[in-house]
Amino acid sequence: MRIGLITSAPDHPLLAAAGALLTARGHRVEALDPAHPPAAGDAPPADVYLLKARTPAALALARSLEERGAPVVNPAAATALCQDRTAMADLARRAGLPFAPTRTADSPAALLAAAEAGDLALPLVVKSRHSRRDDLVARADDLARLRALAEQWPGEAVVAQPYLPSTGWDQKLWVVAGQLFCTRRRSELADPGPARPPHGGDAFGPHDLPAERARLALRVGEVFGLDVYGVDLLDGPDEPVVVDVNAFPGIRGQAGAPEALAALALRAAEAGRPSPPAPSALPGPREGDPADAQPDAAAR
Template sequence: MRLCFLVEEHYRRDGMPNEVIRQLTAWGHRVDVVRPGGSLLHMDEVVRSGAHDAWVLKTVSGGPGLTLLEAAAAAGMTTVNDARAIRGVRDKALAAAIGSARGLPQPQTYAVARPELLAEIPDSAYPLVVKPADGSSGRGVHLLASPDRLAALLPELAGEAMLIAQPYVPNAGTDIKVYCVDGELFATERCSPLHPDAAVRERQVPLPAEVARIAARVGEVYGLDLYGVDVLLGPDGPVVVDVNDFPSFRQVPDAAARVARAVLALARAGGGRERPPAAPFVLPVTIPLQVAAGAGDGA
């Protein structure tokens, strides 16, 4: 088979996906690597070529790779994961709305386009976790113990395009990362990015049945085949706090071969699971009452 991997500079030397690429090459498949952030892309030629059996994306959330993958999908090419599914989880505000509509256990989520609007979140929501809507790898995650901590953080948040905020889920300082590869689930325990001082070595752990059920449901909800789910064990049960397409798969036994086989299977099948039909949901938006000057006067 001939595959195209879209790999951002950020992952140029990472084991994932390079080990997968080496494995596929060793099995006799041709793998072309495109670096979307460092290449002049002839978009019309790319989408007309049809030379690849599947396109695979491993890029940062805000990188240009997803645009290229979506262009390939629009031209009828197979993508891993489904390009629309990736878009649905990379925008964390959108992911929260989709997850809420489909009953995933997750924190209430607020979204703002300007950081100063975070001040409108009720005090009862604190402690509050604030992070970029397009963040990844724990970038820009902040825990605010009380509203008076917000003012000091505003300059740091000013450069973000959109932010989300969620009430903090009390936990023991660790989270469970569940990886899904070819329908199999693997769980690891690691330090929460909000508790970097916790003395926890990342390790594979048994997967609780309830967490397994939720992790499998995540794939169905978002239409993903290769993915990771961050789960916190809160006082009211497991809570989904993040979903990643094509994660690191750290601690997964024989990860490179497992992921390579999954990519080949998806390429041969012409893609993965069908995206679930859209479910209606209401996105609550607070609209301040605006009174125009002279509103009571006749025209």
């Protein structure tokens, strides 16, 4: 079979390891750089494509391949939805997922105005509305920090989530075709704290994950129409709170992940269609409107 990788970095550890497994079984693995896509009709589509890149060019390439009948994992529509944090929060909360309340604004200056008027409580996590490399992800504990963000990111559409100090660590959950992987990572937004995670040290695998959180991770895939994805949860004993969903994350250093990805690629190729359905299109909140009312739950 021919397996296409939509990425500008085919040497990424996960892709390289999965590709080596597929090649060793006699399959052909080809990388397509979305910045330099092949001309339409130059060659028949591969049996399946793995959409690792999430740039506009990569999404356009994936859509064109889907229109030609090629299966793409994850589908372009599902991947694009995860790039819009407003749409992500709206879909998650409509589906009953415990996603952090998310407020949308057309700029950090709009958040500053709301906070100065007493309509928005601090501290906050402020993120670019549209997820991309080197986007805005910052913690604002006071008005001075919001003013600085307004100066540094003028005109940047943003979302805001409430910040609630926790252990200072995030639970990073990854799923590949229903197979769960996880670890803890120090939150970039946390106060200075211990260099080692709580709850028994560095080891943290699927067997350490409460069943409720494992079920939640699998439910996220169903809601978003994803087969390869990541879920970020606050680390702590309270009710789980989802703060982010990522389509096709790196999943570095997780034993068994390359094998799971290679097996998924072959199953999707044999089926001749994307394994998950694309999520239903749901209208997101208007610019400046909250996805929820005033944030009232924890965010990273």
